[in-house]
Amino acid sequence: MIKPQEIRKIGVDGLLRNNPTFRLVLGTCPTLALTTAAMNGIGMGLAVTFVLIFSNAIISALRKVIPNEVRIPAFVLIIATFVTLLRMLLDKFIPSLYESMGVYLPLIVVNCIILGRAESFASKNPVVHSAFDGLFTGLGFTLALTLMGAIREILGAGAIFGVTLWDFRIEFFSSSAGAFFVYGISIALFNFVYTKVESRMHKRKFEKLYGHQELTVQEEAK
Amino acid sequence: MGTFMMIVILAVFVNNFVVVQFLGICPFLGVSKSTRNALGMGIAVTVVMTITCLITYPLYTYVLVPLKLEFLEIIVFIFVIAALVQMLEKFIKKFSPPLYKAMGIFLPLITTNCAVLGVAETVIDKAGMINMVGSSGLGTSVLYGVFAGVGFTVAIVILSGLRTKVDALTPAKSVKGYPIVMVTACFMAMAFYVFNLISL
Numbered sequence: 001m002i003k004p005q006e007i008r009k010i011g012v013d014g015l016l017r018n019n020p021t022f023r024l025v026l027g028t029c030p031t032l033a034l035t036t037a038a039m040n041g042i043g044m045g046l047a048v049t050f051v052l053i054f055s056n057a058i059i060s061a062l063r064k065v066i067p068n069e070v071r072i073p074a075f076v077l078i079i080a081t082f083v084t085l086l087r088m089l090l091d092k093f094i095p096s097l098y099e100s101m102g103v104y105l106p107l108i109v110v111n112c113i114i115l116g117r118a119e120s121f122a123s124k125n126p127v128v129h130s131a132f133d134g135l136f137t138g139l140g141f142t143l144a145l146t147l148m149g150a151i152r153e154i155l156g157a158g159a160i161f162g163v164t165l166w167d168f169r170i171e172f173f174s175s176s177a178g179a180f181f182v183y184g185i186s187i188a189l190f191n192f193v194y195t196k197v198e199s200r201m202h203k204r205k206f207e208k209l210y211g212h213q214e215l216t217v218q219e220e221a222k
Numbered sequence: 223m224g225t226f227m228m229i230v231i232l233a234v235f236v237n238n239f240v241v242v243q244f245l246g247i248c249p250f251l252g253v254s255k256s257t258r259n260a261l262g263m264g265i266a267v268t269v270v271m272t273i274t275c276l277i278t279y280p281l282y283t284y285v286l287v288p289l290k291l292e293f294l295e296i297i298v299f300i301f302v303i304a305a306l307v308q309m310l311e312k313f314i315k316k317f318s319p320p321l322y323k324a325m326g327i328f329l330p331l332i333t334t335n336c337a338v339l340g341v342a343e344t345v346i347d348k349a350g351m352i353n354m355v356g357s358s359g360l361g362t363s364v365l366y367g368v369f370a371g372v373g374f375t376v377a378i379v380i381l382s383g384l385r386t387k388v389d390a391l392t393p394a395k396s397v398k399g400y401p402i403v404m405v406t407a408c409f410m411a412m413a414f415y416v417f418n419l420i421s422l
Binding site (some may be wrong): 030077083087115175179187191 | 243402
């Protein structure tokens, strides 16, 4: 079974270290298209999370059965099955979300985050680990989309989660140009903060091990 | 003639697949380092999009709809695209090695290019097509596929041109790479936004 430390590691990887949106820059199409409002970002993020958890679990369960040569078509078939299921469920139970996602809902099939996790994690790890990896990678994606959606909604529409805050609006942020702008700046800020935090953590770990000493290149490489 | 021009302007500029609809962003950012490669990718995508529309539209209208199997469209379409790309690769390799050398490396990437699946999903939406260009049918669908591909090519070639200048800059470390390319694309999107103001 899975140990708590392993869940923690997978969690940190999915949410921060390998954040699909900001660190790996995967799944860019829905990120740019569906962040006009925070609510759209949550909807798309959770849809991808749903597909990721199940596709990761099934692919991991079948990883010893699927021959290596045909693994990509097999993965795509499994992913397409879950996207079809999701589409039927949304059409039946949450029609408003189904409408707002439009053509981007079937396009979850070709979202490179899902195929990427299948290829790099689920095809090599046990079922429970893979399901957790799907969950946390999906949540990392959802968080990033919600954050960007909130920024664009506040600046572009003067609202948050559909609640109007003020009358001040900058149309630019609702347009397609604003999507590229906000995404670019978000990646830059995330990388800036991430490298700062990481270097501090490395330093602390080093001090714990060796006491307060000068960090030399040789020791850092260890 | 009116419909033809309308499809051209709508597919290439007003509803540009890349900078307006955000489809096919991965190759747009990934394969735009040199103009040569960008052009190769653009042509490969255009060819695949055209043939995809030619196959998926009749398949959906004359097979899936009468059999009431519309819910299978995603699975069927992705398999048509994957098989088509594989066949095209074999075909080009056999009959035109120089073309294969120029285009071959881009072909496998196209299977997971959302612009291709996107165009297949767009053209089967009859009401949406009539609303947009005023007609629907096999001819309209294929034309839309061709010019959506041309729109993709135009966007990726322009970006690759801009990037030769941008990549020569030495910005702060956290801005280097994707962030600065995104901001470049932002200015391109602004330029394309002007086409929205055209009344057809």
